[in-house]
Amino acid sequence: MNNYIYRNYTVEYLFSTTTYFSGYGELSLPPKDFDNIILFYQLGPHKTPEQQLKEIDEIRSKIELLTNQIKDRRIIIITLYQELNHDWELKNRELSTAINYFNYRFLKSLVTENPHIKVIDINQFLQCQLIEKIDWRFFFTSQMIINPKLAKSFKEWFYNQLNFITLKRKKCIVLDCDNTLWGGILGEEGIYGVKLGQDYPGNAYKSFQELLFALSQKGVILAVCSKNNLEDVQDLWKHNPNNLINDAVLSAYRINWENKAENIRAIAEELNIGLDSLVFVDDSPVERGIVRKFLPDVVTPDFPLKPYGLVDFFWNIYNEYFATFELSAEDLKKTEQYKEILLRKESQKKFENLDDYFVSLDMIVDIIPISESNITRIAQMTQKTNQFNLRTQRYTEEDLRKKVLLGSHIFCANVKDKFGDNGITIAAIIDENEHDLFLDSYLLSCRILGRGIEKVTILSIINDLINKTGKNIRAEYIPTKKNKMTQDFLEEIGFILQEEDAEGVKKYIFDQSKEIDIKSYYTIRRR
Incomplete structure (x- = not known):
């Protein structure tokens, strides 16, 4: 830089x-x-x-x-x-x-x-x-x-x-329970015996929970990974009035007696985020050591020795890993959006085939040109999205404004269904020169993958631009350590591979004559 x-x-x-x-x-x-x-x-x-x-x-x-x-x-x-x-x-x-x-x-x-x-x-x-x-x-x-x-x-x-x-921050805090969210061992002291309330050290744990709760409203995902009896923790969630971090706030949790490293890996998979997006908070040096050894991408800070250090500890990890210059509308809705993912998964179990399930979702995709109201979110996506990202180009808001001045076509898409509004989860940047168009960037949040939205959205954008400009479109795939899922995507939507170099970079041209099977259970709207 x-x-x-x-x-x-x-x-x-x-x-x-x-x-x-x-x-x-x-x-x-x-x-x-x-x-x-x-x-x-x-x-x-x-x-x-x-x-x-x-x-x-x-x-x-x-x-x-x-x-x-x-x-x-x-x-x-x-x-x-x-x-x-x-x-x-x-x-x-x-x-x-x-x-x-x-x-x-x-x-x-x-x-x-x-x-x-x-x-x-x-x-x-x-x-x-x-x-x-x-x-x-x-x-x-x-x-x-x-x-x-x-x-x-x-x-x-x-x-x-x-x-x-530049909008780079971690996405999720994974929290232990005993002596982390409250003082004492729940299985030994019971739901009212743990230290969580007005007197020290309970007031320190209560303050820590209040800060975590506020953080969950600012776009950071909360999850729990605890060696405990699930029924005991759920009982505390339901009946202890001083407890704020419960299943209404959490986007995922693993409460069992299994290895914490494996549980954290499962949480990342469930939320569809990378391990390098996680910060793990646990009072136990042994558990922290295990996670550091087997999940080195997970940030595992040292826990304060005394409960009165919890407030400083919170602000230290916030300022180091979660601070942001500006919160987008999507940040403020993120906890709810990840909880909606779990509702969709539960709903899917009721259907015997995927098509019937997708029809039931009533999916609406709004394709929106770049504007001052969404440029922060588009820049944020280019900075943070790694898995579904064809070229992994990073842009600031100023970079995007320059591209618009040079004639680039920049879009985002808002996706919603009967379970809720996912917000802006797709971004496309298409450059234009005298001869043709070029798909500079196409990326989407992994939380909307698996429903075919990624295909219908880009095809709608491409076909519209081809009709307006009379120019064909080129594209490129640049492999990274994390975007392997997109290595065949362009071919799946009608691009023809023209060349591939020794590093795996693929260059394509769009085949306008190819018929792509796109289902009819999406409503596509242009703004």
């Missing part, structure tokens, strides 16, 4: 070697394209309050000039450090007020008006550091604005923020 940084003090040691820097205070445009344009302006900590107030105005002017000039690339602005200020009067905290206004009014207005601008709050990082934020010796000898001892932790934090901006 290439970054170009505007700054007014030395900050090279804070970033990776793929970062390029402007001259100090320079305002000329970058010489070439970069993934991110970063504005890292900070106040001089050695200056008087009057000088710092003037500096705030200068920084604001520079940011306004640059953001007005750069409209087609992602700009990341880092807030001013709030503790780098001193006011002459406690009664009249003029500088502190100016910094707050800059950070939370001026920058917020920029983000609201310009979708390509993102803001990272450096105070979130610095307030957690226990060493001095400025090393005055280094500042006066090298103009280093932040203590060099913070470089390693800053790099880790900063690049995590970039991941969150």
Whole structure:
């Protein structure tokens, strides 16, 4: 990831070697394209309050000039450090007020008006550091604005923020029960004897559950993997009024006496997500060790030694694995959508053949052109979808806007049935040049696979574009470690293989004369 940084003090040691820097205070445009344009302006900590107030105005002017000039690339602005200020009067905290206004009014207005601008709050990082934020010796000898001892932790934090901006985060927390969601052993202490309530340590476990419950409403899937009697846990779910994490909140659970590594693998398969999308939380070092050994893709953080550490533990794993710059509508509905998957599976058991089951679903596919209302979700899908993804191209919102300006046709599809609305779960990007069309990307969420929707949707889009443009369409399959399920998809929908190289990359042309058997139990609507 290439970054170009505007700054007014030395900050090279804070970033990776793929970062390029402007001259100090320079305002000329970058010489070439970069993934991110970063504005890292900070106040001089050695200056008087009057000088710092003037500096705030200068920084604001520079940011306004640059953001007005750069409209087609992602700009990341880092807030001013709030503790780098001193006011002459406690009664009249003029500088502190100016910094707050800059950070939370001026920058917020920029983000609201310009979708390509993102803001990272450096105070979130610095307030957690226990060493001095400025090393005055280094500042006066090298103009280093932040203590060099913070470089390693800053790099880790900063690049995590970039991941969150590009919508990369884990999908699911898998939780143990005893001494994790409540204190004590359920089988020994009973549904009312476990520690879960108003007094310590029960209040710590209750706070942990409240945070997890809130997280489930923000697009993170919750699951349980516990060595316990299922009936005992279900009894607690039903009767203990202090318990919040139950089958109404969980998208999957394995409560038995089997190996936890195998149970976690089964949960991932049931939810149709990769093991690298999971974070496993368990108080037992032995169980954590087993999962780390046999499921190395699963993140397994150390559990706090004492219950009073649970709140900090929650926010640490949230900020490291689940933070996101912006929640999409699909994120907010995700828990309900995964529960609907289980309802569909139960319903399917009532039918002897698949066609009758599909007819019963009353499936509706709405194909929608890209717009500001769905561009975040489309970008999110390109960043996160791995299994059903023909070419695995990653795009930001700014990348997608550029493609539209260059004439690309970008669509998404909303899929719903009698059990609920899956939301936007399909995305297609088709480039157009003078001679033909090219299927740059086609991907869909694995939670809607297995119903033929992937075929009928892309064929509807392709046929419509061919009719409108009079051009045929080319396509390509690029193999990855995770997208093997799509290796024959293009041939199944009427593409002819033209060549395949030694790496398994396949190139295709669409056969307009080929008849594809598409069932009639879908309702396809174009918006």
